[in-house]
Amino acid sequence: MIERARFTSYLADLEHALRLMQELVSGVRTIEDDPTRLPQVLSVAEALAGQQCGLMALPDALHQAYGAITRALGDVRVSREAICVHAADRLRRTHARLAEVTSATETATNRLLDGLDAALQMVDRLDGATAGGGEANPTVAEVARGLRAQLTGLYDILQFQDITAQQLGAAGDLLEGVEQRLVSVAALLEPNLPAGDEDAEPPGTSVNDGRASTLDAAVRQRLADSLLAAARPAAVHAPGP
């Protein structure tokens, strides 16, 4: 790597040489009118010749600098490719897989719901048949009631799909955000690349609740109940709109 001090020195030499050159050109123009100035002009020419010693090294230094810049650009290109291929692309694939899992669980849940609907209809028929058969059979009615309760309970368990879909959706949104940022960084390294998906939702507009949970619903419900209870008396005493 070429030191900055060396370049600063070369630039100072160049500036000085240009000043001497300007002085020499001005001097040469005056010799015709005033030949006595010839020695003075020659001394400027000698000074200029002496100045070249630093400037002679400049092409070599520039060549070295060009090599260093080319290597740095190569490194930048490798970094950009690493970001695009190894980071952004993997994130994109992971995001797509999460969406696939959500879709698969939704399809499976809907099939389960179809099955539960059919099972509940069968229980209804069983119940109806028992009731319509003259003397009701208490055992069958009891079994039907228990079965209906079990099936309804299974319905409620399937809420997990909505909750996990929101969790996965929030994780997907996060991945998408990171991917967009990585693409933006890669675009800084390679201006020809697009700077990211302009249609992407801005942060904070997601409809997925990343804090959605299947756990401790009763505890969270109690918090909601207590806040509602605290708000109600205030509403009673508050002046109307």
Next chain:
Amino acid sequence: MKCLVVDDSATMRRIVINSLKSIGIAETSEASNGAEALQAFDGTVGLVITDWNMPVMGGLELVKQLRGRPQSAATPILMVTTRSVRDDIVQAIQAGISNYIVKPFTPEVLKEKIDQVLAGAAPAA
């Protein structure tokens, strides 16, 4: 009494509607976001059950819009949502919900909250 069920998840709408059936509310209509719900709301709707996180128009905005209209200003609204941090609940109360149910819920909780709002249908705030 007809209940309008608003949720962007078709699965959740089915689950809520089934729970409503199990507690004796058989007449329901559905909407997949707040904007659809505003269109679906008519004089026959006696109860609104809405999710919070939905595209196009979320549940919180829906509650505000319903409370701002004379025909729905006093309609009981139940928010059924995964959101359960204090600030969210307070925000929903201030918007004018009648009651709040945290997902996952049981039909017993749903019935209890519906009974509460139908007994004294005034909004919480």
